[in-house]
Amino acid sequence: MDMKRDYYEDVKLFTSGVGFFWFLVLMVFLAAYPFLVKNYYVYVANYIAINIIVVIGLNILVGYTGQISLGHAGFFAIGAYGTLILMTKLSFPFLLALPVSALIASVFGFLLGLPALRLEGPYLSIATLGFGLTITRVIGKIEFFGGRQGLHAPELVIGPWHLNTDRDFYYLLMVITVLMTVGARNLIKTRVGRAFVAIRDADIAAETMGVNLVFYKTLAFAVSAFYTGIAGGLFAFVLRFIEPELFSLFMSIMFLAMVVVGGLGSIMGSIAGACLLGWLDLQLRNILSLPYIGSWLESLSKSYFSLTGVSNIQFILFGLIMVLIMLFEPLGIFGIWIRTKKYWKTWPF
Amino acid sequence: MKKKLLSVLLAAAMVFGISFYAAAEEGVTDTEIHIGQWGPQTGPAAAWGSVARGTDAYFKMINDEGGINGRKLVLHMFDDGYNPAKTMAGVKELQEGKGMFAWVSGVGTATGLAVKEYLMEKKIPWVGPASGSQVWTNPPSKYLFADYPLYYIEAKALCNYGATKLGKKKFAMIYQNDDYGKNGLAGAQEELGKLGLKLVEAVPVEVTDTDLKPHVMKLKQSEADVVLLWVTPSHAVRTIGTGAAMQFAPQWMSTSTCSDFPFMNTISKGLWTNVIAASFGEVPDSPNPLMQKYKKAHEKYAAKEERWGVFFYAGFGFVEPAVEALKRCGKDVTRERFVKEMEGLKNFKGILGKVNFKPFNEKDPSSRQGTNEVFLVQCTETSGYKMLTDWTKYE
Amino acid sequence: MLDFLQMVVSGIAVGSSYALMGLAMVIIYKTSEVPNFAQGEMALISVFFAFMLLSHYGIPSYIAFPSTLAFAAILGFFLEFTVLRRAKNPNVLGMIVITIGLEMILLGLVSWKFGADHKDMPFPISPYESFAIGKMFVSTLEVLTLCVALVMMVTLFLFFRFSKLGMAVKATQQNRSAARLMGIRTNRIMMFTWGMSSVVGCVAGLLLTPVSMDPFMMWDPMLKGFASAVLGGMTSLPGAVFGAYMLGIIENLFGGYVSIEFKSVVAFVIIVLVLCVKPSGLFARHYVKKV
Known part of the structure; x- marks a missing residue:
């Protein structure tokens, strides 16, 4: 890491030409991606992009501000339901409905941030967990929101474009994801981000330094909820169908796992965590159709386990990957990346 | 104009590509x-x-x-x-x-x-x-x-049987709080309404609930003599088990979801005996x-x-x-x-x-709803099936 | 009035199983400061072990149950020794994710071995027998659970208060390096607490099996146990038990009088309200950070 000489250097988006180059390469790749692969993989990319937005948002809260949340599926649900309700019942255009519902989510985030001022650790996790569970119950109770039957997404029209295939939606989603990522990065590099980090490291010290704890802690919740709300609104259009049971506690736990496995307090890590776990989540079901491994697992189940439950290997592998990553590197995938980078920098010494 | 062009193209495709058509x-x-x-x-x-x-x-x-x-x-x-x-x-x-x-x-x-x-x-x-x-x-x-x-039809069949054949008057229902349960609830309300009765109690249960005591309390307070179980097998077992512990024993009736009597009777340790269920298919030991x-x-x-x-x-x-x-x-x-x-x-x-x-026919659901026939069975002590009705069609 | 009493009794009955899970979570939290999300699944695997002994091998229950408890203890030792101790410079969130990973692995193993079907556990006590107090009904199993929970709480309390090992656990919890300097092998203490907590969880699981047994049976009791431990203060054993009974009673009363649909979430709302007043739960002393 080179020494930063002034503030502007620190907040600059690209520290070097090389970085900018790779950024461009990535953008070109993302733009060309839908033409390189089958439509199914575009759907996978969309699903992962949604996770990336949530995980970045959650990382702002967990990784940078040092709070914990097991209730982000609640904000996700608010975003998804808000967007669909505003569009179908109040005929908002999509581009207005999405930020408005994300703002609603962030209001809830602010409210949840209030008790969080005094709570930490397991106390905070139970409080947020309760929030996540309650929100879906309330949504399911209200018939106006479609009740337990769920809601279908309407046609998505933005200006002259009809975005109803995975490919079309992909581009909208990528633009938003890149914007949200850059936004998060900027937020972290500036005054607000530094306040968050100060709170994480020592909140009392931060307060004595003049960081307004009430303001910044609730802000962290609100920003995080905003990100998750945006992702929720987009998710409604990826799946095109939502129902309350979808936003389960398991979903919140997965989001948290993505943050931690990716790397706390790192945006690159969030992206990596969301990609890895999101991909595993969708793809592990194919484990049994792999050559060799599939038949080996089947014979193993026949002799020691049961064939009817063989699909549960997904769970075992998923858990194993999570445990192993965390055992060997508390900073997650991001930590592994840093270590490899360091190793190769001084290689062969 | 466009249509013409299209038909010409189609014709051309058919001429040139018989294989395309036969593929x-x-x-x-x-x-x-x-x-x-x-x-x-x-x-x-x-x-x-x-x-x-x-x-x-x-x-x-x-x-x-x-x-x-x-x-x-x-x-x-x-x-x-x-x-x-x-x-x-x-x-x-x-x-x-x-x-x-x-x-x-x-x-x-x-x-x-x-x-x-x-x-x-x-x-x-x-x-x-x-x-x-x-x-x-x-x-x-x-x-x-x-x-x-339809679950809706099953509910109607059960209610109809309970009211007309068994002569019961007080029906209550415990239903899963989702599409499955609510379809059943609608069916029961509809059929009982026709017979001039109504549900004395309808208790929603969440899929994740494990403690069903308050639910069974409500059923017991309603003094129902028939209770429809519109829940998962494990909730059904919990419900009648809790009922048994509270000495509340109405005639239980259940959906086809819990119509697997040998299984239900095993996991409920014999409590499933005498439960009436709707069934959408032949029974397991059918000849x-x-x-x-x-x-x-x-x-x-x-x-x-x-x-x-x-x-x-x-x-x-x-x-x-x-x-x-x-x-x-x-x-x-x-x-x-x-x-x-x-x-x-x-x-x-x-x-x-x-x-x-x-x-x-987009106005006629029955053009795509293939069957609405169910029959009712009762669980015997040996987990066998006692036929109560033959295949019956309900609307 | 009768209904009210019946609801309170039901609440106490269900609270007992929360209490056991809560105790299990508190034991681990006391030493490692980790909310152990694998707690329910550790109990699950032990319970299925008992099921296997009883119904596959036909071992009589007076042998099967003690060996299940031994198995649970070994499982706890094993997990601490092979997994948690191996974490390098762990932070709390990392540890939580490890326990979540363990939870998935254990759940996967159980469902892989036994399938998803409900099981019929050959338990010596029928869950459907009950006796009446006036016009209220209490099932035998519930009374047993209640007694076990209370005995467990008192034993643990005495253990921590008076035994040498219990003192060592407390010392480890308060200051690990100081404890080590005093000659306590803190690693072994950690291992021991995991084993102990696994046994308590296993007892909770065993008492839940007669009613219904499937691979997902422990998830809700674990959450409720966690919630009640939080309500009582994560580090207090009597707190966890008290919290559990409060939770059970509130749930039942709320379900009976207000809304049955929101019965299972009302607990969390109340916890948030309580925590707003007492941020570290009802019984734990609020820890004021010094700079």
Whole structure:
């Protein structure tokens, strides 16, 4: 890491030409991606992009501000339901409905941030967990929101474009994801981000330094909820169908796992965590159709386990990957990346 | 002008590409027909995974008998863990990758709703969703054929029997707080309304609840003499178990979901005796020759831990109409032909009730709701089935 | 009035199983400061072990149950020794994710081995027998659970208060390096607490099996146990038990009088309200950070 000489250097988006180059390469790749692969993989990319937005948002809260949340599926649900309700019942255009519902989510985030001022650790996790569970119950109770039957997404029209295939939606989603990522990065590099980090490291010290704890802690919740709300609104259009049971506690736990496995307090890590776990989540079901491994697992189940439950290997592998990553590197995938980078920098010494 | 151009082009295509026309439909080759199916093998709903495994055994049986007009059936089933996002992923992967001719069964209302639009837009036939919800045929879609009798109908059948044959007056209900339970609730309210009665108590229960004491308390306070159980098997067992501990013993009635008496009686340690249930298919020990044949298939093709349960052979039953229609297609297996043959099924009898479809009419749900026949059974002390009614049709 | 009493009794009955799970979570939290999300699944695997002994091998229950408890203890030792101790510079969130990973692995193993079907556990006591107090009904199993929970709480309390080992656990919890300097092998203490907590969880699981047994049976009791431990203060054993009974009673009363649909979430709302007043739960002393 080179020494930063002034503030502007620190907040600059690209520290070097090389970085900018790779950024461009990535953008070109993302733009060309839908033409390189089958439509199914575009759907996978969309699903992962949604996770990336949530995980970045959650990382702002967990990784940078040092709070914990097991209730982000609640904000996700608010975003998804808000967007669909505003569009179908109040005929908002999509581009207005999405930020408005994300703002609603962030209001809830602010409210949840209030008790969080005094709570930490397991106390905070139970409080947020309760929030996540309650929100879906309330949504399911209200018939106006479609009740337990769920809601279908309407046609998505933005200006002259009809975005109803995975490919079309992909581009909208990528633009938003890149914007949200850059936004998060900027937020972290500036005054607000530094306040968050100060709170994480020592909140009392931060307060004595003049960081307004009430303001910044609730802000962290609100920003995080905003990100998750945006992702929720987009998710409604990826799946095109939502129902309350979808936003389960398991979903919140997965989001948290993505943050931690990716790397706390790192945006690159969030992206990596969301990609890895999101991909595993969708793809592990194919484990049994792999050559060799599939038949080996089947014979193993026949002799020691049961064939009817063989699909549960997904769970075992998923858990194993999570445990192993965390055992060997508390900073997650991001930590592994840093270590490899360091190793190769001084290689062969 | 445009139409003309199009017809010229079409004609040209037909002239130049007879082969193009003769080429089989997506998912159909000279030797194989590819069929897709989803079902939860993992997660809290994994107990319903046996439907997909049943269909698998059914297809193996058909293939060993020589397949359908020389073609083998290839079943591509995948585990979605009852998560609609995963159902969507799996359906897209198989449909766009390998190309499915059609989809069969598929457990769950939410999972099915997530992919329904996708399949219908692509005009891919889907036969026999494994859920008796009204959403499949209300409104009907051209390519979606439902053959699970509606939960709504089951509720009506049970209420009708309870009021007219048993002469009960006070009905209560405990229902799962989702589409499944609410369909049943609507049916019960409707039928009781007709008979001049009403539910004295309706208690919603969440899927994740494990403590059902308050629920049973409410039922007991209502002093109902019939209680309809519109819940999962484990909740049903908890409900009547808690009831037994509170010495509350009305006539319990349950949906087809809990109609697997030997199983229910085992996990409830004998409390299931005398429970009345609706059933959408033959009972497990039925002497029906088809059932005997399927039972042999179960012994031959299923894993050794696989139970001969209602939902295992329901995996045969839900798919029978599709197989029959494929047989009737002869050599010419195309989606349009398949839909036409499905519509031509009249009084088709497999192990479910009689299946009838009609030419598509978007105002008539019965054009796509194949059967509404159920019969009622009562659990005997030896976990046997005592027939209370024959196959009966309700509207 | 009768209904009210019946609800309170039901609440106490259900609270007992929460209490056992809560105790199990508190024991681990006391030493490692980790909310152990694998707690329910550790109990699950032990319970299925008992099921296997009883119904596959036909071992009589007076041998099967003690060996299940031994198995649970070994499982706890094993997990601490092979997994948690191996974490390098762990932070709390990392540890939580490890326990979540363990939870998935254990759940996967159980469902892989036994399938998803409900099981019928050959338990010596029927869950459907009950006796009446006036016009209220209490099932025998519930009374047993209640007694076990109370005995467990008192034993643990005495253990921590008076035994040498219990003192060592407390010392480890308060200051690990100081404890090590005093000659306590803190690693072994950690291992021991995991084993102990696993046994308590296993007892909770065993008492839940007669009613219904499937691979997902422990998830809700674990959450409720966690919630009640939080309500009582994560580090207090009597707190966890008290919290559990409060939770059970509130749930039942709320379900009976207000809304049955929100019965299972009302607990969390109340916890949030309580925590707003007492941020470290009802019984734990609020720890004021010094700079």
